[in-house]
Amino acid sequence: MSDSRREFLKKSGFLGAGVLASGGIVSAQHQGHTMPQPQPAPKKEEAPPNKTAPAKQDTAAKRVAPAPANGANVPVECPDVPKLPFTLDNGVKVFHLSAEVVKTQLLPGMKELHGWGYNGSLPGPTIEANEGDRVRIILHNKLPEPTSMHWHGIETPTDMDGVPFISQPPIEPGGSFTYEFTLHQNGTFFYHSHGAMQQMMGTIGLFIIHPKTPHTPYCHRDFGLILQEWALLPNNSVPNTMSMEFNWLTINGKAGPATTPMLVRQGERVRLRIVNLGMDHHPMHIHGHQFYVTGTEGGRIPETGWFPGNTVLVGVAQARDVEFDAVHAGNWMFHCHLPHHMMNNMVSMVGHDMGGADEAQKKQVPGYPQEMIMIMDKEVAKPETYGLPPGWTASMMGMMTLVRVLPAEEYDEIQRRIREGIVEPPKAMPGHKHD
Secondary structure: OOOOOHHHHHHOOOEOOOOOOOOOOEEOOOOOOOOOOOOOOOHHHOOOOOOOOHHHHHHHHOOOOOOOOOOOOOOOEOOOOOEOOOEEEOOEEEEEEEEEEEEEOOOOOEOOEEEEEEOOEOOOOEEEEEOOOEEEEEEEEOOOOOEOOEEEOOOOOHHHOOOEOOOEOOEOOOOEEEEEEEOOOOEEEEEEOOOHHHHHOOOEEEEEEEOOOOOOOOOOEEEEEEEEEEOOOOOOOOOOOOOOOOOEEEEOOEOEOOOOOEEEEOOOEEEEEEEEOOOOOEEEEEOOOOEEEEEEOOEEOOHHHOEEEOEEEEOOOEEEEEEEEOOOOEEEEEEEOOHHHHOOOOOOOOOOOOOOOOHHHHOOOOOOOOOOOOOOOOOOOOHHHOOOOOOHHHHOOEOEEEEEEEOHHHHHHHHHHHHHOOOOOOOOOOOOOOO
């Protein structure tokens, strides 16, 4: 058996050449989007690098960066997903969304998935606004069937709620509809088609509303993540929306290890906004830190209602905000802890020869083989992965990503590489082939 499952995936039809797109299909533009500029903490408060004994880590744990002097809300960062731009019309923020067929890759080398998204992105681009804003969102329907848009968790007038035949007529193919309302809430919300099967094709995006006054404790980093599931049959690039079994699990439209890591300067406070629109609930677990659950799709939870943990269950159609002080340096996993959601192309045939004992002896062990390995360091290399150990991708599959808590000098070096577009994959691990 080879050192990766790449050959098996090719044979099953999930890896190989891309499918030619028909006219009108838009490529997902997930890679290379400029993230909001970081707001580093004052140097005198930076946590020192943690490279030695636990005692130093305990010292670092007491060094949490203060809020900046201006205390402004931090723009949300959504790895692998663009922001939706807007224009101003007499003080109203005007956004345009186009519902359309989108082709994308969940993983490098995989055949293109043909889903339904917005503005060439799957999931759709993030809408970011402020409490008190008046927004006008014009939805253009480029799909071959009627659609509409629901603003999940946002309190709108009934004729703006987006339910076809109840609050509005369906938007016919080639048509458009203008939604306009004032935002009097703040928190983590999302938008989606109100057609159930359209949702399973990917029609969802984040809608973040920042508060008039930033919440306390102040968060230096603010990340948005969308959880989705896909059922892709062999040699088929279109998701099977009737299936109840899913073999590809994604965060912001990417399966691990293609998910772009979240970068944090050690000592900063971090908020993760997690939204789930699929058929399964997802227990999302972080390594190396404890967090507090501070918000839901209903908005901010009063501080007396916060509770600690390191795993939060994000149910279908729910949002959960968690916050933590990133005081422990390291490359920390954040992932769904359902075992089948920590794999790619989950099918009944699994396993990989891990090496070591004689193959004949290993086959005598009941249940062998179970472990799956797919090293893709080179294929998924980007500036954000600089400094990760060789072979790091072998542990990253399915609904997984990384929170990289970095000492100041390492954080600054990666930011330099992002600005300059420097990509340098780690060297291959000894004993493993790299196709």
